[in-house]
Amino acid sequence: MLLVARALASRFAALAPLEKNRIEHNLKAFESTMTGKIQAWEQLARPLKGRTVITQHASFGYLWLWLGITPVADLEPKPGIPPTPAHLAKTLQLGQSKRPMAIVIAQHQDPKPAKWLSGQMSNSPALLILPATVTDVQADAWFRWFDLLISRLVQAAP
Structure with missing residues (x-):
């Protein structure tokens, strides 16, 4: 997101040179907020590093890579x-052999297979049904979405 924000700010400043100072000010504010959030999220997510999940589709692949979580199976x-x-x-x-901490699906996916699997597994991994994207249009929606994803994953980790 930082790379995207910087590229957009540069382009917007080129398109609206009279707004360049305001665009640069807003970019600096976003960078500061984003840097703080990334540090907080990574600190909160430390216990997830090296953990495993069963997932459906590659909806959260970016999250697994960033947080050091390994998907061991895909429902699809x-x-x-x-x-x-x-x-x-x-x-x-x-x-049963990999003992994932959770079965994770996006909220638009059919939960029946994940529910069945969770009920059959001896270690009873948490079933997490997470939003695959932001669900509202408020200015802080993207930050709140990541707050939700990471906090739900951390809660699922025993």
């Missing part, structure tokens, strides 16, 4: 394809 046998009973059985077997 192929992107966009609902899991078959055979695939769920294989995922259950893999989940």
Whole structure:
């Protein structure tokens, strides 16, 4: 987001040179807020590093990479394809051996396979149904979305 913000600020300043000072001021404020939030999120998420999850699709792939979480199985046998009973059985077997901290799906995905899997696993991983994007248009929505994602993941970690 910092790279995007910097590129946008540069372009906006070129398009509206009379607004350059205000654009640069807003960019500095955003950079300061973002830097503080990143530090806070990384501190909060430290216990997640090295943990595993079962996921559906690659909706949160950027988050796994950033936080050091390893997805050990995907509920979809192929992107966009609902899991078959055979695939769920294989995922259950893999989940029993890898002992993920959570099964994570996006809120627009069918929760039935994830609920079934969670109920079948002996270590009873948390089932997290997370929003895949911001859900409102308030100025701080993006920050609140990351606050929610990280806090829910941390709560799921035993």
